[in-house]
Amino acid sequence: MEVGLLYSGGKDSTLAAVLLDPFYDVTALCCSCGITDDYTHAMEAARGVGLSAQLVELDREIAETAAEKIIADGFPRNGIQFIHEQALEAVARQTNYSVIADGTRRDDRVPTIDRSLAQSVEDRFGVSYLSPLAGYGREAIDALVEERLVVESGPSELIPKGDYETEIRALIAETHSPDLVEELFPKHTQSHVLSRK
Amino acid sequence: MEVGLLYSGGKDSTLAAVLLDPFYDVTALCCSCGITDDYTHAMEAARGVGLSAQLVELDREIAETAAEKIIADGFPRNGIQFIHEQALEAVARQTNYSVIADGTRRDDRVPTIDRSLAQSVEDRFGVSYLSPLAGYGREAIDALVEERLVVESGPSELIPKGDYETEIRALIAETHSPDLVEELFPKHTQSHVLSRK
Numbered sequence: 001m002e003v004g005l006l007y008s009g010g011k012d013s014t015l016a017a018v019l020l021d022p023f024y025d026v027t028a029l030c031c032s033c034g035i036t037d038d039y040t041h042a043m044e045a046a047r048g049v050g051l052s053a054q055l056v057e058l059d060r061e062i063a064e065t066a067a068e069k070i071i072a073d074g075f076p077r078n079g080i081q082f083i084h085e086q087a088l089e090a091v092a093r094q095t096n097y098s099v100i101a102d103g104t105r106r107d108d109r110v111p112t113i114d115r116s117l118a119q120s121v122e123d124r125f126g127v128s129y130l131s132p133l134a135g136y137g138r139e140a141i142d143a144l145v146e147e148r149l150v151v152e153s154g155p156s157e158l159i160p161k162g163d164y165e166t167e168i169r170a171l172i173a174e175t176h177s178p179d180l181v182e183e184l185f186p187k188h189t190q191s192h193v194l195s196r197k
Numbered sequence: 198m199e200v201g202l203l204y205s206g207g208k209d210s211t212l213a214a215v216l217l218d219p220f221y222d223v224t225a226l227c228c229s230c231g232i233t234d235d236y237t238h239a240m241e242a243a244r245g246v247g248l249s250a251q252l253v254e255l256d257r258e259i260a261e262t263a264a265e266k267i268i269a270d271g272f273p274r275n276g277i278q279f280i281h282e283q284a285l286e287a288v289a290r291q292t293n294y295s296v297i298a299d300g301t302r303r304d305d306r307v308p309t310i311d312r313s314l315a316q317s318v319e320d321r322f323g324v325s326y327l328s329p330l331a332g333y334g335r336e337a338i339d340a341l342v343e344e345r346l347v348v349e350s351g352p353s354e355l356i357p358k359g360d361y362e363t364e365i366r367a368l369i370a371e372t373h374s375p376d377l378v379e380e381l382f383p384k385h386t387q388s389h390v391l392s393r394k
Contacts, residue, residue: 001340022219023341099337106312106331115303118334128337134303135331137319140296143198144220 003130004029004097006087007053008163009045011145012133013103014193017051018148019132020101028053029095031087033063035167035174041192042162048195049149056094062086066164067171070184076165077110083164084111092125101130107138149193156190200327201226201294203284204250205360206242208342209330210300211390214248215345216329217298225250226292228284230260232364232371238389239359245392246346253291259283263361264368267381273362274307280361281308289322298327304335346390353387 003020007013007028020026028046030053032039039055046053062083070079084102091100104113113121118129133141145151152159169181200217204210204225217223225243227250229236236252243250259280267276281299288297301310310318315326330338342348349356366378 001344019216019220023216023345106315118303122334122336128334128340130334130337131332132329133332135328137315137325137327139319140325140327143325147198148220 001025001099002027002097003099003101004054004091004095006031006091006100006102007042007046007051008103009042009161009192010103010163011149011151011191011193012105012141014045014049014149015141015145016101016103016132017049018144018196020130024099026051027097029056029091030054030162031056031058031090031164033058033060033167035060035063036170038160038166039162041160045162045193049193050196056087056091058087058090063164063167063171067168067175070168071172071176071180074184076168076185079168080164081111083168085113085117087164088113088121088129089125092121092127097127099128099130101132103133104131105133105138105141106136148197150195150197151191151193153189153191156185156188159190159192161190161192198222198296199224199294200296200298201251201288201292203228203288203297203299204239204243204248205300206239206358206389207300207360208346208348208388208390209302209338211242211246211346212338212342213298213300213329214246215341215393217327221296223248224294226253226288227251227359228253228255228287228361230255230257230364232257232260233367235357235363236359238357242359242390246390247393251292253284253288255284255287260361260364260368264365264372267365268369268373268377271381273365273382276365277361278308280365282310282314284361285310285318285326286322289318289324294324296325296327298329300330301328302330302335302338303333345394347392347394348388348390350386350388353382353385356387356389358387358389
């Protein structure tokens with residue numbers, strides 16, 4: 001069975017791939033809104049862990065709307081949730097995968113796909129949606145990552161990553177200012193997977 | 198890493214074992230409140246799919262309280278939820294597993310372990326709690342079961358099973374009447390796993 005997995009190159013989506021791997025033929029779906037070429041970091045991480053990878057082009061307006069929400073709110077949460085939902089629906093609509101997946105975790109505050117949204121995506125697009133980390137807490141995930149993956153970690157602005165945040169940061173820096181980016185996105189540790197152990 | 202999995206011999210808890218198997222050393226924990234010896238059906242199913250199995254003895258009062266709830270409510274939902282939570286906490290308290298798991302699914306109405314209860318169990322007992330099916334909907338689970346397991350299905354009163362319902366039914370039949378059991382438990386299709394494919 002084939003599954004198309006929303007993939008950023010970070011440890012969560014990579015661990016999701018690792019958990020699916022014994023049961024599905026996993027393709028890493030790397031999204032881009034056409035603002036930067038950072039999706040190539042996700043494609044490279046996918047190759048590093050032996051996954052085939054595919055670019056999924058999202059409308060630029062999705063990133064623009066997410067950026068507007070983040071600027072209006074003063075924090076990234078709702079904008080990130082918006083772009084994740086849009087990416088999931090785009091994958092369900094634009095690709096041929098009848099099983100799609102992401103790396104959302106039980107303890108994530110954002111993005112989250114709750115049961116009713118999961119069922120809604122499945123019903124509207126005729127797909128199965130899997131979130132293999134939904135039944136795993138932080139400690140179990142950290143232990144599995146430690147056992148299975150070689151990860152590079154560091155400040156979010158320095159680690160090459162193919163996630164939504166990278167393009168939204170670039171868009172806000174371009175349309176507003178780099179200083180506003182620093183105000184809106186709290187500094188946090190980001191991860192980028194290099195290979196399997 | 199070892200994991201102790203609450204195990205009934207049905208397709209959900211067996212599929213949970215299958216999903217955990219590539220990553221953990223899984224032991225099937227078969228619960229009994231001492232009312233019947235139906236836990237042996239779960240032990241047998243575990244052997245059929247190559248899992249080591251262990252009996253976990255629960256207090257008889259847990260089944261008695263569950264039966265009282267079910268009789269008072271007129272339906273099994275809250276009683277089954279109660280006994281599942283008690284079993285999970287018993288496993289966290291009485292066994293040496295630092296990682297425990299169950300076969301609850303995303304679309305289950307009962308039993309369910311929501312995020313706050315999961316975190317509460319983890320914090321109170323110093324364990325990690327995994328629900329590997331929490332990120333899978335019905336269709337994906339059916340497809341994996343079809344691909345991986347040989348299952349015997351039939352009316353719930355005829356299929357040998359080591360789940361909570363079996364002992365609670367026996368208890369209510371003994372303390373009240375078999376007719377009351379038929380009134381309280383809607384007839385449904387039950388499954389019992391024979392082997393892996």
